[in-house]
Amino acid sequence: MSIQRKKFLSDNMIWLVLIALVIIMSIANRNFATVSNLTTLLTGEAIKGIMAFGVAFAILTKGIDLSLGAVAALVGAVSGALVQPTDFAMRTLSSGVRLPAPAAILIGLLLGAAIGGCIGAIIAYTEIPAFIATLGAQLICRAAAKMFSNRPVSKLSDDYRFLGSGRVLGIPMIVIVFIIIAVISWFILVHTRFGKSLYAIGANSQAARVAGINVNANLIKVYVWCSLMAALGGVLLAGRSGSSDPSTSGLNYELDAIAAATVGGTSHTGGVCSVTGVIAGILILGVINNGLVLMGVDDNMTNILKGIIIIGSVVLDMRKNIKKV
Amino acid sequence: MKKMRKMLAGLSAMVMVVGLLTACGGGGSDTDSGSKSDGDSGSNGGSTKLTLIMSQRDEWLGEMEEAAVKEAKEMGINLNTVDAQSDTSKMLQFIESAKNDGQKAVIINMVDPETAEQCVEAAGDMYVVFVNRYPSDDSVLNEKVVYVGSDENTSGYFQGEWLAEHFKAEGKSEFSYILLNGILGQTSTTLRTESLLKGLEDNGVKGVEATAPLAAEYQRENAQDMIAPLLKTTQYDAIISNNDSMALGAIEAMIDQGIDPTTVPIVGIDASLDGRQAVKDGTLDMTVFQDPKGQGRGALIAAKNLINGNAINDGTDWELDETGNILWIPFEPVTIDNVDEYDNR
Structure with a gap:
């Protein structure tokens, strides 16, 4: 009970920070708390948010994923190239047909899953730190994306772009996708054996192994999930802007995703993660990004503030965890 | 309860920092928000x-x-x-x-x-x-x-014109060059290179690229590393760069290997501060000022x-x-x- 209560409390702490920020921003600029601006805010953070759900799983098992942005760039370029008009002079693939969007997106997601499988297998079987494995994967995927196309993959079909830039009942699809992913993440973590195993592995992987959990198989699944979220992010990024530039698409998104998961209380010492926390983490960083721009605050100041919040949240998190022992 | 209070203290400290930063960061915007209310009613x-x-x-x-x-x-x-x-x-x-x-x-x-x-x-x-x-x-x-x-259609053209004049004065109608491209696929790179070739062609001088296409991404260090192994193994009469930074990288590499950069015509684009200094030093022969x-x-x-x-x-x-x-x-x-x-x- 007491752990549950503490967890409940810490979740609410994050929301308190968020509410305080929203109040500050609303007072500072009356154009902040408008429907159109909040839609802008959510649209802008959704992709990083989806990636944050991915990397949160890795962090939960004491891992990390630095390849998210690069995987997004590779998947964005590959799946985008499949939906370019065949008569387009600058088409990335000189031959081939224009696939229907669902097929191209599916291929993109499968590519992401395959990359994740490789990363996961390397981490599980060689036992090298996830930091190193995914740093390597980042370089490889970014280079592969640039080799695949040395210019932005553009003129993407409208049906492909629907997920990234369409709207349903006035709500951007990108936000709807984010909500769906949040629900799926919550379901996996709370209601599946896989999710519960992750908490066990994160808390103590030796104990988990002894308790009969197949740690290696679960680790592979974690990185498949991570890369799948990165791949989805890549599809959304390409869809949002109508063009996927392999050299800049998704650049440093992994860092924002890690920051959001961290601010959201996902503990880098493993075993602690909640979906609501991650959502709050994303919203806090989003409110800062958006609100300070509206206030005309220098970007450098914005980044300093974000840095302080990231460090501060981990300091709080560590104190919390020490007390638990 | 003690724990809760401590955590709450930490939280409020964080909120205060946020408030402080936004307040001081927005120092300039204090007056903005004041004047903004007038601005909204009559933006002119x-x-x-x-x-x-x-x-x-x-x-x-x-x-x-x-x-x-x-x-x-x-x-x-x-x-x-x-x-x-x-x-x-x-x-x-x-x-x-x-x-x-x-x-x-x-x-x-x-x-x-x-x-x-x-x-x-x-x-x-x-x-x-x-x-x-x-x-x-x-x-x-x-x-x-x-x-x-x-208009990027004119930037490389100026380089082409200058090189054509230079080689015509030497009595040559053909020369070989090393070309340092910026970021392949980017419009500015494509147009700079295209207009360079057009500038040469229009002025009746034929340029032959001495190497496979090089893309140093507009960066000085990249250009330096990329061109270093080519300098003593390739036959070239000129070095052409899509910007000054890469041209300066090439000059750096030449000096490293004991080659006098003034012996070969080198041209860039941008007329950056460093680029202009190199023009004064005589190492960069010509650049194009983008304002x-x-x-x-x-x-x-x-x-x-x-x-x-x-x-x-x-x-x-x-x-x-x-x-x-x-x-x-x-x-x-x-x-x-x-x-x-x-x-x-």
Whole structure:
């Protein structure tokens, strides 16, 4: 009970920070708390948010994923190239047909899953730190994306772009996708054996192994999930802007995703993660990004503030965890 | 309960830091929000608020941004500049934020010129001024969406002309060169290289590329590393670079290997501070001045003219293209003869 209560409390702490920020921003600029601006805010953070759900799983098992942005760039370029008009002079693939969007997106997601499988297998079987494995994967995927196309993959079909830039009942699809992913993440973590195993592995992987959990198989699944979220992010990024530039698409998104998961209380010492926390983490960083721009605050100041919040949240998190022992 | 109190103390400390930072960060915007309320009722009253979105901040773009900020001050425009850090999604978000803030125009230095259409879409009713990076699909340009920049079809052309003259004077009609490209696939790289070749061809000199295509991504270190192994193994009569930084990298590599850079014609583009110094030193033979201050000022002037319903070059000497939706800030060739003129521009 007491752990549950503490967890409940810490979740609410994050929301308190968020509410305080929203109040500050609303007072500072009356154009902040408008429907159109909040839609802008959510649209802008959704992709990083989806990636944050991915990397949160890795962090939960004491891992990390630095390849998210690069995987997004590779998947964005590959799946985008499949939906370019065949008569387009600058088409990335000189031959081939224009696939229907669902097929191209599916291929993109499968590519992401395959990359994740490789990363996961390397981490599980060689036992090298996830930091190193995914740093390597980042370089490889970014280079592969640039080799695949040395210019932005553009003129993407409208049906492909629907997920990234369409709207349903006035709500951007990108936000709807984010909500769906949040629900799926919550379901996996709370209601599946896989999710519960992750908490066990994160808390103590030796104990988990002894308790009969197949740690290696679960680790592979974690990185498949991570890369799948990165791949989805890549599809959304390409869809949002109508063009996927392999050299800049998704650049440093992994860092924002890690920051959001961290601010959201996902503990880098493993075993602690909640979906609501991650959502709050994303919203806090989003409110800062958006609100300070509206206030005309220098970007450098914005980044300093974000840095302080990231460090501060981990300091709080560590104190919390020490007390638990 | 003690734990709870401690945690709450930590939390409130964090909120205070946030409050403090936003308060001091917004120091300048205190007066803005004050004047904004007048601005909203009558934006022509001199306190117009505009946003300039930078794709990133390098030396050249930094100069452009600075000129825009200075011009805004003189015009009495409250200019908010933001850095999209090469992230298209962030750029679109900044555009939407400006729209949500009720601003009348937005100045965009695009991350990816392919996304012009999305920028216009995100801008809604705002006037859009694209600066420095030309939209890949220029059908987006109209009386509400304009471009301010330099015509890349002329930048490389100046290099070509100069090289043609140089080799003709030596009695050669053919020469081989090492070409340092910027970022392959980027419009500026493509046009700089294309116009260079056209400049050579139009002036009756044939250039032969001595190596496989090199792309050093506009970076000095990349160019230096890339060209170093080629210098003593390749036959070349000239080094041509899509910008000054890469040309300087090549010069650096030559000096490292004991080759005198003044023995080979080397040409760049930008006339950056370091580039101009190299021209004075005689190591860089020629460069092309792309006017950052002109583009920064021009973008602001165009935005103001749009809001006031004037032609976008109103009050300047700059020329428009035939549609009236493009404001050209001219490129200018720079050599040892005129380099001093550019020191105070």
